[in-house]
Amino acid sequence: MPKTFFAAAQQLLQNIADTQTDAIHQATELVTASLMEGGVWHLFGTGHSHIIAEEVYYRAGGLAPINAMLFPTLMQHEGPASSTKLERLPGLARVVFEQNDLRPGEVLTIISNSGKNAVPIEMALLARGRGLKTVALTSLAQSKEAPLGKGQDKKLYEICDVVIDNCGTPGDASLPVPGSDLFTGPTSTLANVAIIKQLVYNVCCRYQEAGQEPPLFKTANLPGGDEWNRGLIERYGDRVNLK
Numbered sequence: 001m002p003k004t005f006f007a008a009a010q011q012l013l014q015n016i017a018d019t020q021t022d023a024i025h026q027a028t029e030l031v032t033a034s035l036m037e038g039g040v041w042h043l044f045g046t047g048h049s050h051i052i053a054e055e056v057y058y059r060a061g062g063l064a065p066i067n068a069m070l071f072p073t074l075m076q077h078e079g080p081a082s083s084t085k086l087e088r089l090p091g092l093a094r095v096v097f098e099q100n101d102l103r104p105g106e107v108l109t110i111i112s113n114s115g116k117n118a119v120p121i122e123m124a125l126l127a128r129g130r131g132l133k134t135v136a137l138t139s140l141a142q143s144k145e146a147p148l149g150k151g152q153d154k155k156l157y158e159i160c161d162v163v164i165d166n167c168g169t170p171g172d173a174s175l176p177v178p179g180s181d182l183f184t185g186p187t188s189t190l191a192n193v194a195i196i197k198q199l200v201y202n203v204c205c206r207y208q209e210a211g212q213e214p215p216l217f218k219t220a221n222l223p224g225g226d227e228w229n230r231g232l233i234e235r236y237g238d239r240v241n242l243k
Contacts, residue, residue: 005185008174012187013194015167023164024195027135028202030162031107034133035065035203036210040239042102042132043196044069045111046087046119047076052111052137052192056200058242060219063200064232067240071096074119086119090151093122101239104131109196112136113172113188115143115156124159136160137192139168146170166191 031041043053043066050070057068072078073086074096086092096119102108108127112120115138124134136156140163143155157163166188168174173183207214215232218225237243 003175005175008185009187009190012167012174012191016165016191016195019167020164020195023162024198024202026162027107027109027164027199028206030133030135031199032203032206034106035063035215036207036212037105039103039106040065040067040101040236042067042069042100042106042108042127043111044096044108044120044123046071046074046117047080047083048189049111049113049120049192050075051189052196055193056196057240058217060217060225061200062217063203064215064217064236064242065240067100069096069100071099087117088119088149090118090122093119093126097123097126102127102130102132105133107133107135109135109137110156110160111138111192112156113139113142113166113168114146115139116146116152117149118151121149121152121154121156121159124156128159128161133162134160135162135164137164137166137195139170139172139188140165142168142170142172164195166195 035041045052053068056062057066074083076083110120110124127134138156140157143157168187168191171183172186172188174187175185176183204214217232218228220226220229233242
């Protein structure tokens with residue numbers, strides 16, 4: 001019987017847990033230090049990678065001081081072919097960067113499976129130039145195999161302060177289709193979500209260890225949720241576009 005996606009996913013997640021704990025710990029410390037000083041955690045990705053930023057933005061059980069840097073033309077819903085072209089366009093990162101309020105000492109997490117294209121690489125360079133810490137969430141296997149993007153001389157993993165490998169395979173798809181040379185079952189979204197959820201949990205634990213309450217949203221669909229969330233929106237809304 002062919003291998004199932006469930007089996008592939010379990011193996012992948014265990015591999016991440018076994019090999020990426022140190023990198024996740026480093027990222028946890030950077031994010032926690034920034035948030036405890038009143039900062040904001042910024043997340044950015046193009047194409048499918050933007051899903052990770054949305055996944056932790058303004059949701060029950062999620063941290064309030066999170067800024068999802070969502071630029072519609074770099075997302076799938078406005079045309080996947082054009083978004084692919086645009087993520088390779090030198091100079092576009094600066095437009096996105098300037099639309100957001102990123103401050104020295106804060107953390108920008110950049111999600112890019114290949115880590116080779118102009119927008120994510122230039123975003124990391126801009127952030128470092130402005131005094132932010134950078135965390136790459138990428139596939140080292142794919143990035144090392146991929147050719148450099150147009151106008152680039154480094155990959156994302158060669159630029160960022162912390163690099164977390166989602167342990168995916170080149171091409172992302174994990175399951176061979178029987179009787180063909182094709183593969184399906186891409187794992188990057190699953191892996192990246194698991195990593196980012198672990199990071200959120202780790203940050204919350206650091207708050208508790210410091211005797212502070214983590215700024216977590218509650219669901220608005222149970223009693224008391226709206227009232228609880230209102231305070232967080234008042235506190236962080238202007239910085240992360242919650243109002």
